[in-house]
Amino acid sequence: MDHPIPVTFIRLIILLPLIGATINFLAGAWLQKTFGKQAITLIGCGVVILAFILAARAFFEMLHQPPENRFMLDDLWKWFDVGGLNLDIAFWLDPLSMIMTLIITGVGGLIHIYSTGYMHDDDGYWRFFGWLNLFTFAMLVLVLGDNMWLMFVGWEGVGLCSFALIGFWYKVQANSTAGNKAFIVNRVGDLAFVIALYSLFAGLQAAGHPTLVTREVAHYAPLLATVPINFAGYQSAHQLVGFVTLLMFIGATGKSAQIPLYVWLPDAMAGPTPVSALIHAATMVTAGVYMVARLNFLFSMSPFTMGVIAVVGGLTALFAATIGIAQNDIKKVLAYSTVSQLGYMFAALGVGAYAAGVFHLMTHAFFKACLFLGSGSVIHAMGGEQDMRKMGGLRHKMPITFWTFVAATFALCGIFPFAGFFSKDEIIWQAFSHGHFVVWAFLLLGAGCTVFYMSRQVYMTFFGEFRGTHEQEHHLHESPPSMSYVLIVLGLLSVVGGWLKWPEFMVSFKPFEEFLDPIFSSEATRQVTEAGIHSHGMEAGFAIVTVIVVVAGWYFADLIYRQKTLDPARFSEMFGGVPYEWVYNKYYVDEFYDRAVVQPYLFATRALAWFDTNIIDGFVNLAARIIVFLSWLSGLFDHYVVDWLVNFASNVTYNVGGRLRRLQTGSINGYLYGILAAVMLILLARAVARA
Amino acid sequence: MGGGITLNHFLVLSLIVLSLGLFTVLTRRNAIGILMGVELILNSANINYLAFAFYGGGKYDGQIFAIFVIMLAAAEAVIGLAVVLAIYQNFKTIDVDATETLRG
Amino acid sequence: MLAQAIFYALAALTVGSAMLVAFSRNIVYSTFALLGAFMGVVGIYILLAADFVAMVQLLVYVGGILVLTIFAVMLTAGIADVTVSNRAVGTGPAIVTVGIAGLVMLYAIARTPWHQASAVTPAPTTYAIGNAFLGDYVLPFEVASLVLLAALIGAIVISRHEARE
DSSP states (O other): OOSOEEOSSHHHHHHHHHHHHHHHHHHHHHHHHHHOHHHHHHHHHHHHHHHHHHHHHHHHHHHHSOGGGOOEEEEEEEEEEETTEEEEEEEEEOHHHHHHHHHHHHHHHHHHHHHHHHTTTOTTHHHHHHHHHHHHHHHHHHHHBSBHHHHHHHHHHHHHHHHHHHTSSTTSHHHHHHHHHHHHHHHHHHHHHHHHHHHHHHHHHHTTOOOOBHHHHHHHGGGGGGOEEEETTEEEEEEHHHHHHHHHHHHHHHHTTOTTSOTHHHHGGGSOHHHHHIIIIISGGGHHHHHHHHTHHHHTTOHHHHHHHHHHHHHHHHHHHHHHHTOOBHHHHHHHHHHHHHHHHHHHHHHTOHHHHHHHHHHHHHHHHHHHHHHHHHHHHTTTOOBGGGOOOTTTTOHHHHHHHHHHHHHHHTOTTSHHIIIIIHHHHHHHHTTOHHHHHHHHHHHHHHHHHHHHHHHHHHSSOOOSOHHHHHHOOOOOHHHHHHHHHHHHHHHHGGGGSOOTTTOOOOHHHHHHGGGGOSHHHHHHHHOSOOOHHHHHHHHHHHHHHHHHHHHHHHHHHTSOOSOHHHHHTGGGGHHHHHHHTGGGHHHHHIIIIIHHHHHHHHHHHHIIIIIIHHHHHHHHHHHHHHHHHHHHIIIIIIHHHHHHHHHHHHHHHHHHHTTOOOOHHHHHHHHHHHHHHHHHHHHHHHO | OOTTOOHHHHHHHHHHHHHHHHHHHHHBOBHHHHHHHHHHHHHHHHHHHHHHHHHTTSOSHHHHHHHHHHHHHHHHHHHHHHHHHHHHHHHSOOBTTTOOTTOO | OHHHHHHHHHHHHHHHHHHHHHHOSBHHHHHHHHHHHHHHHHHHHHHTTOHHHHHHIIIIIIIIIIHHHHHHHHHHSOSSOOSOBOOBOOHHHHHHHHHHHHHHHHHHHHHSOOOOOOOOOOOOOHHHHHHHHHTTTHHHHHHHHHHHHHHHHHHHHHHHHHHHO
16 A cells, blocks of 8 residues: 555546536537537547556456555645645545445446437536536545545535536426435535544644545554544543544535435435436445445544444434335335445444445445336426326336346345345345344344345335326337447446356355455454454354345235235224334424424524624614714715805905905096095105105 | 206206196096197106206206107007007907906 | 286196196196196296206206107007097096095195295206205215116016016
8 A cells, every 4th residue: 555556547537527517518519519419429428437446457457466455546636735634636546445446436337328319309418527527526626635635525526516417407496406405415424524624634734643544544554543522722531533534424414315314215216217226226325324424433443433334324224214115205215225235334334344335335336226217217208297006007018127127126135146136235244244133133133124125115106007198108118229339338237247256155256345454454454353252153144034024025026016805994094003104104204304403593693694684784874874974964064164164265255355356346437536645655655764 | 958947847847747747637538638748757767867868967967868758658658559450450449448358 | 917827827837738648538638748848847947046956947848758758658548449448437536535635735835924035036046056066965966867767677577577578
């Protein structure tokens, strides 16, 4: 890590989407009008595919290196050097960021291609690709930034693009409101994240090594073990590391939709389906997971935070899964499923199974993107309908969509040998193995709920009789190749993607984990990861338990929704319908937030506005009035005193002049008398003087 | 000079002429009339000068001065009458009461 | 005896003519009365043994100024109307003023102890005056000639401009 290979092509991977975004934003409308949507397709998809090719090349170059030397650094220029904080714009490619880059450009590229079909009829085509490209750029900055501040820049950037893409069809008020909600809730997390960064830097500065470059922080992190929280001279007994990591995790709950900041993700389904697939399944929401994995050396130093992460992750996993059971919108089910699966990833990180968490991130990207795109295909065929109660029997009309959807569902449910089995079951086992029994229970139950709601979804959508209108029925068709080919690719990845990391008790083949090993090699992390039970027998046993739960869940759903032997109404009316009401209404969390946070905030806003208008503006107006009054006084002074003086002077002159004027009689006679008088006076004066 | 004509006789004479000249100046409305009054005054002054010259010991200073006065009177009369003629051409009259255009 | 008679005669001429000048209603009468006044003054001058001055007076005053005045009178009077109005206004204040001035001066004349030298034998003065002009009084002489020149030019300027109009 201390001697990275200097390269210069990483910047291209990041620059290409940026160039695509720039062209699409600045010239997109004109290009689309002049050359048609193909031009936008070429630019928008081309840059991402090119970036993927470059990333693949980087990957192969990395594989050629020995494991301890798989680090590449592309240092562009000095960003700033202020108060001890010396940061460059530089991009750091190590195994973790390599995997993320491949996912972003690869899955992202596939979704770009899918969008060409899905958004084909939309006039805002160029705008869509502009934002998609910009998002790709921001996400790449996030994962490839070599220092935490640059990561934060990307963090904010993806938040912005998410906001813009959720509210893409901005003419519908509800969509832009959803975008607002996403951005604002994210902001709460971002605040915590920023405070964490400042505190971290302050702590490192106190320890003598002020830096925010990630690899350097990793190097000096052990020094923070004894640094307490020091706020304006007040020293707390608690560790700084715990404080910093806790706040960072809060930031992650915002970005990655965990309790308590997950509420924006279901609303974000207002955006176009490719957006849901890319941002809210595969990449942006995984930023939090990436961040925790990247900073594992810090998190491992704080058992308290790790515990919090595990519990929150596990709770979210179960909580969201229960909500997903009762939803009728095809995308909402998947949204809650995403929240739930993110909970699994965090639970993995929290118990110390970092590699498993990142692995689930990757497999989840494959099958969740496939599921979302498949649902997009269904929505497209249904002419925009998203309510599953109006669907049914679609498997005959849309075979490709159906089979890829089923493959991805199997992956999500964790059925061997599909991808999810290797990642999700691993996490469930790791939870138990590291001693977090409650978390394990949550995760296990969550798995059961997952199977239930996914089976429900598949049966309601693709099986049975069509329950929609006649026009919808006539409109049903398979999606165009741009969409269905992508589904096939992702479906295949959902099948084989998990084969990179087999459980120990089956076979010892886990190149994925080995690839990531240098990332999780700090002392503190090693201690955490290697703790726990390492019994193959137990692992196998727990795998069987999980399988039983999964099958039970499926059977239950099968009874209700395919065989129709059990009536769902019976369950929704159980216990007076109260549990169903609660689950269907998402446990009224949004309403609670509204009452507890939003309304008081709006009230405070109005109070402050009143204060500003009446009191502050009152002062300002008072000051203005005083000044007006003073100027009126000054005007008076000017008018009466100064003007009086001036007028007086002129009046005197005028009057005296008027009087003197009379001397000019024009009468020569008078003048002669005057001369005579003057002469007389002179003579008189002389005579008197002489006498 | 015999016959008891003293200096005072001449002085009184000149005084009378002066008074008459002054009176002319002050009352006349005709511009030329006023100039005539001025001539009278100058002449009275000349009589004074010459009388003092004669009764002061026969020195010539008075006479010389009288010649100067005559000269200057001539010059002044020339100008004055030129002006009067100009006024006549402008105002068509030489009544000084009519030339009030510079009246303030 | 004779001197006194001559003196009073000349004085009467002068004063009478002056009074005509002052009180006449006709400007032409005034002009010719002025002639009489000048003649009387010439005589006075001769009495005062100022022969040169008297001749100068005759030449300049009578021959120059008076002629000029007559010209002016004739040019400015209405030709058809010889009896030009030569009215006098404000005689009251004038009499008062003149009276006061005259009385004051009379008082001065009477009360001042004039230093009178012994009688002087009249002699021709031309030679002496000529010498004085080019000797002691050369500067005023030259200046006076300048004044005359200026008057000449001025008169021409004044009359020419008006004539051009």
